[in-house]
């Protein structure tokens with residue numbers, strides 16, 4: 001990108017700081033830029049408000065502070081300024097990294113690329129959280145981000161088949177940067193489908209960290225039993241070297 005277009009806009013849901021509650025960066029404080037809109041509609045979605053395109057962006061400067069409304073769509077320049085305000089208020093230097101999350105950020109690849117390029121001088125790792133179904137869009141943003149958190153969905157949890165080819169194409173692109181995979185598991189998960197996904201990941205990188213996340217009960221979705229989770233992990237270890245079971249810890253902490 002020769003010059004960043006700071007006037008690009010996208011619908012955002014919120015810009016705030018909290019503890020990352022999932023996967024590899026769990027327990028670390030991040031600044032989250034949450035996009036509006038998502039093309040999947042997971043039955044257990046824990047950010048349903050962010051799937052709606054309508055509504056303001058809520059921006060916060062400190063943990064627990066009242067947020068203020070930014071009219072949508074938000075420009076790259078205004079989003080970057082809101083991130084900078086949070087970092088300026090972080091006198092302890094507690095913030096580890098920046099998460100571009102959703103919703104689905106890759107619905108807006110030009111904006112993600114421009115925002116990440118604008119945030120790069122802040123010298124914090126930039127992580128993209130995505131549902132892992134848009135390899136073409138990932139290619140367009142990859143050079144501006146440091147980490148890809150791929151949230152692979154199981155057909156059993158979605159209640160419908162997803163595009164397995166898109167998922168297979170996604171991970172080799174993500175692996176050009178640092179990447180890890182999270183898989184949300186419901187009590188409908190089967191050995192067969194999980195073995196298929198584990199083999200797909202291992203074909204790209206058997207050392208890729210994989211997190212098995214029991215679903216936080218929402219909308220009738222129920223997590224697998226603990227013993228089933230242990231069995232799924234053992235299955236994964238046939239193919240993969242770094243597999244961990246981890247629930248969403250920010251929910252336990254009562255944090256957003």
Ligand code: SF4
Nearest residue numbers: 038041042045103131
């Ligand atoms: S991909 Fe994420 S934001 Fe979209 S519906 Fe699923 S859980 Fe919600």
